[in-house]
Amino acid sequence: MFQSTMLVQKLSGITLLLLLCQHACFLSASGNAKRSVTCEGDSASLSCGSRFINVLRANYGRTDGRTCSAGKPPGQFSNVHCSSETSLQTMATQCNGKKSCSVQAVNSVFNDPCFGTYKYLEVSYECLKPKQHITCEGFRADITCGKGVISVYYANYGRRNLATCPHKFATSTHCNSDQTARMRSRCNGKKSCHVQASNSEFSDPCVGIYKYLEVTYSCIRVLFPSTMLVQKLSGVTLLLLLCQHACFLSACDDAKQSVTCEGDSASLSCGSGFIIVLCANYGRTDGETCSAGKPPGQLSNVHCSSETSLQTMATRCNGRESCSVPAVNSVFNDPCFGTYKYLDVAYECLQSKQHITCEGFRGDITCEEGVISVHYANYGRRNLATCPHELATTAHCYSNRTDRMRSRCNGKKSCHVLASNSEFSDPCVGVYKYLEVTYCCV
Template sequence: MALKSIILLCCFIVAAHATDTPRSVVKVTKCEHQQIDIRCGNKEINILYARYGSPIGGDCGSPHVYGKPTRGCESAKSLQVVRKECQGKKDCWVKAKNSVFGDPCVGVFKSLTIHYACVDYEIVGACEGKQIDIRCGAGKTINVLYAIYGANFGSLCTNSFDPWKPICSARRSFDVVRNQCQGKRNCWVKAKNNVFDRNCRGSSALQVEYRCVRGTIVFACENKQVDIRCPSGTTINILSAFYGRNNQQGCRNPVQQTRFGLTLRNECSATNALSVAKSNCNGKHNCWIKAHDSIFNIPCQRGPSKHLEVEYECRKH
């Protein structure tokens, strides 16, 4: 009896942890025959989780077949269908219908649940053996924010994700992609075990988050500093600046695996990052800025490591 209680307690703790999502994640559920509409304005849709099947937690009533309770069921292609309709778009809609997802349990009234975020970066993915291709327009270069190669993390190319199994990933994922792509106009990376020195059970995948930027990016982890230098005849012009925690992977920011994929914990940003960078550097030939809380208006002094990222260009006099 005691062992059973311990097992139940462990399951409860894992389930509670698995539903921990950041405030930026939007969760919406509609009953069968209804429709979910997603709008992100000027940002793009990033689908984190999708489930079409028997209702959970009282959504749309209790699941039943001919008046008798039934166990949970869900369409195996839920995530695949929703990402095909919505991923990377500014707005989309998806109907909660068997004709869209198939019928995972005949006779059961079902619901569709989607968890998504509106993001200002690009996401590309490739299944094992394929490759990602990243291309930026004229005058812009690639800034790699995050990369993961492995299995069981809810990638863009596969629907295989088990919240009860640990994620398998290559430690060098970010370094490999950054070495091949950072600062270039275009690049490609193969999703292969020999590229990332990692072999996981099951189908592996590569997923990369990036931005196309028009300036040069400098980066420093907390308590370090960025040094900016422009050649003779030019001066510094700051384009953007960030200090805090976001989805940038360079300083091992805390990413956790949840039922909805990979999400960042303890996200925060300084409100005066751009003004600090401009006042220290604009119009000069060279400058430096320390990544330290005493310099920035930061709402999260405690917690995991933060970083400073500055985008700039060198302008002719």
């Protein structure tokens, strides 16, 4: 049942993970989710008073024929399958961690996902009450928790206003460099962390501008036994624990861990279930793992994290029953030259459904009971056996379409989509592809 405040009752850890962590637009248990709809050409204004914005979902495009249609010819609102894939990232970068923000609903900001269609920007967001830490460029950020451990919501290195860290080179308010993933890998789950606010640490997003590092975070109280038990937590707390890409094991005890030394291959397997990667890091965060026979100089850097780790593992493994990924620099890039690394992955096995649609055909995803919640979607080819064809010539054609399929299908009883290059673009020219979607009915 979807009321103004969503009631999450009697749900297992896995179900809560699906509901809260897949970037689908659900209202939080606290009832604080807000909605903003802005017609093309106007500006969306988000505001949280004394709290901080956290964008849950966003789409610049058109998904119905009624919104922002007054005075427009029918041809400009007939396309109701229009979604800009940059919507969520753009709104998060512009607004997360701020008390208010204003973003223009125009093609120059989001790109034009459907030429000739009159679009609108739809945003759902929450107002959270975490802490904020500001560090001016050239100084060290010292983020600490007296009680509990750090959980980072959002981080930006750049400049989003002129008043913070005033300086003669504070000449722009549009210097955005989302460093959330990096700060989470450095700080989440720790009592304290120390990071230099500098170009050498984060690279320079706007040369000649005096910048600052802003981090919004909370101190959460958690238990760290060999298997983490999450008990008596509200929806908001579970959101913090499960959705911020920190590496926590689930409440259902089904989370698995894989540690693979550099040069070997990580093998993830779920039998009859489907893989969902919770956390991944290719690098080094301690001096003991994969250290046998290695000189101390190759083990001393314990702050080594490849920012592509989670995305790479999710793209290669999510929605599959098993996968094998080499723990090598050519796959993840080299986050710390000269350090002997390892790949650490936590993942769950979900008993969800899978729908395969061969290129050129229409996929019809339906739920007899409940509504659709997409876990993962890929348009390409990840094996040679599915949709056999003379042009099925590679098993490494990745095109993550999870956000697009969520915007099309989540919360609906059924949705229909054509598995074609015109719908998803062509990730590997000349290869016969298929659309695979793993989902459940909630």
